[in-house]
Amino acid sequence: QLQLLESGGGLVQPGGSLRLSCAVSGFNLDYYAIGWFRQAPGKEREGVSCISTRGGSTSYADSVKGRFTISRDNAKNTVYLQIDNLKPEDTAVYYCATVFSRLCVLKPENYNYWGQGTQVTVSS
DSSP states (O other): OOEEEEEOOEEEOTTOOEEEEEEEESSOGGGOEEEEEEEOTTSOOEEEEEEOTTSSOEEEOTTTTTTEEEEEEGGGTEEEEEEOSOOGGGOEEEEEEEESOSSOOSOGGGOOEEOOOEEEEEOO
């Protein structure tokens, strides 16, 4: 059974950092692109970053470029999202998702499998 489990969220002050992890099981990560998405209260789910199967291609939303870094360790079946210089507007539930595809796009409708999410709250 294909599963994704996010972790690493929490409460952090503006300017702080977090590293989110997405641990996958039940499938071979080598063949799946991974995306990170977020959803704030009252807003639609938006794509923040994604990474191709072998990590050679990444994509970022304009709002997070220069602050977010996505990476993957297929041997550990884990994808990471390093978030630096956090801002209050980054507050949201963060989800990882996967699709059987070599390349990735930042469109939620392109992804088949989703984790349960991890809450990130940025507040002083």
